[in-house]
Amino acid sequence: MSDQGHVDFTVTYDDTGATKTVHAPNGWTIRQVVEKAYQELGETPRPDDRVEFDGQSLTPYYDLHVKEFVERGIAPNRHFNIASRIGGASR
Amino acid sequence: MNGQGTAPVARELARAAAARDFVRLRAHPECIRYTWEPEYDGDALVTVHLRARAPGYEVSQRVDRYVVTLSCESYDVSPPEVKFVDPTTRTYTAGATAYLPRIEGFPNLGIHTSFNNFYQVGRVDQLVCFSFTRGYYDSAHTPNADERWTQGRHWLFSTIKVLQRAFQPPYYRGPLG
Numbered sequence: 711m712s713d714q715g716h717v718d719f720t721v722t723y724d725d726t727g728a729t730k731t732v733h734a735p736n737g738w739t740i741r742q743v744v745e746k747a748y749q750e751l752g753e754t755p756r757p758d759d760r761v762e763f764d765g766q767s768l769t770p771y772y773d774l775h776v777k778e779f780v781e782r783g784i785a786p787n788r789h790f791n792i793a794s795r796i797g798g799a800s801r
Numbered sequence: 802m803n804g805q806g807t808a809p810v811a812r813e814l815a816r817a818a819a820a821r822d823f824v825r826l827r828a829h830p831e832c833i834r835y836t837w838e839p840e841y842d843g844d845a846l847v848t849v850h851l852r853a854r855a856p857g858y859e860v861s862q863r864v865d866r867y868v869v870t871l872s873c874e875s876y877d878v879s880p881p882e883v884k885f886v887d888p889t890t891r892t893y894t895a896g897a898t899a900y901l902p903r904i905e906g907f908p909n910l911g912i913h914t915s916f917n918n919f920y921q922v923g924r925v926d927q928l929v930c931f932s933f934t935r936g937y938y939d940s941a942h943t944p945n946a947d948e949r950w951t952q953g954r955h956w957l958f959s960t961i962k963v964l965q966r967a968f969q970p971p972y973y974r975g976p977l978g
Contacts, residue, residue: 724966727829727958756947765969796963797932797944798909 721747736777758795807879819873853968898978
């Protein structure tokens with residue numbers, strides 16, 4: 711959903727299933743959207759976190775502004791996921 | 802979970818937690834998005850359906866389907882026990898490969914058809930191994946503090962979502978059997 715000058719992104723934190731909406735001004739970068747999402751979710755970024763849309767990494771788009779991100783048709787459903795590292799057999 | 806494996810919790814508590822989180826799971830947007838179609842037996846067993854796509858499946862629109870049971874006898878003090886099961890019988894046999902996926906390169910996820918290094922002496926069992934499965938703690942694995950299952954924070958969704966992420970390119974490579 712969007713209004714004049716803003717775009718809504720939903721972000722799910724995969725560890726907990728919590729989902730928040732970020733009402734992002736067009737002038738923000740995607741990096742700012744992700745930072746705001748962490749704040750809204752009450753989570754702290756961890757070095758191995760992976761931020762994705764439709765299974766693809768969002769990182770290459772961090773410096774794009776919201777307006778351009780939307781105009782280029784990236785992540786058309788405007789939904790991101792944040793996945794943290796799980797513990798595995800290697801430790 | 803003290804390094805010697807998990808223990809069952811009182812059945813009424815496990816049942817209540819499973820029932821509560823089944824309802825939460827069924828209503829979650831990602832459950833609907835990925836069509837997990839969760840089922841609950843009214844006691845301590847939740848079953849979900851997972852759909853997987855391997856590299857190259859796009860052209861044919863092929864999707865592989867798996868059925869996963871999440872046994873909640875120790876839930877939610879501990880994570881659910883996760884098993885890939887025969888879609889028809891909803892049972893599994895240690896060592897069988899027919900209804901298991903081949904996952905490669907997904908960090909810290911192990912799927913063992915037959916694992917024998919559990920704390921319980923003599924146990925040989927299928928093991929889906931990561932820090933949101935009970936089997937992980939019932940074998941010789943210890944997570945970092947921030948990776949550990951945490952009651953009240955992690956729930957069925959947390960476990961299922963890891964598997965769902967592994968069931969897509971480039972990690973999912975088709976059926977194992």
